[in-house]
Amino acid sequence: MMNSFDSAIVEFACEWLPYGTPPPEELLTQFGMTSTRYEQQLSRILDDYPSHIPLDTRRKLWLRLAERQAGLTRATASPV
Numbered sequence: 001m002m003n004s005f006d007s008a009i010v011e012f013a014c015e016w017l018p019y020g021t022p023p024p025e026e027l028l029t030q031f032g033m034t035s036t037r038y039e040q041q042l043s044r045i046l047d048d049y050p051s052h053i054p055l056d057t058r059r060k061l062w063l064r065l066a067e068r069q070a071g072l073t074r075a076t077a078s079p080v
Contacts, residue, residue, distance in 0.1 A: 002045070002048075002049045002052050005031075006041075006045045006049070008030075008031075009031065009038070009041055009042055009045060010042070010045055010052075010053060010061075012030060012031075013042055013061055013064075014057060014061070017060055017061070017064065021035070021064070021068055022035075022038075039065055039068060039069075042061065042065065043065055046058055046061060046062060046065075
């Protein structure tokens with residue numbers, strides 16, 4: 001069963017879906033973690049508790065994580 005901390009992360013992520021990625025300050029205030037740690041935690045929750053999160057919501061959250069990762073990869077890639 002999903003614990004209350006994991007449930008709070010999923011609820012928070014769902015609230016932020018229409019607006020994009022939550023600001024780092026908000027993550028630090030709400031959960032005491034960096035953006036990277038939040039994304040790792042959310043990814044783990046999506047993997048560990050698929051039956052607790054509706055399919056459409058899981059899909060949207062995975063897409064948001066993938067978009068964020070792609071953006072980080074582009075931003076940190078060295079120019080050719």
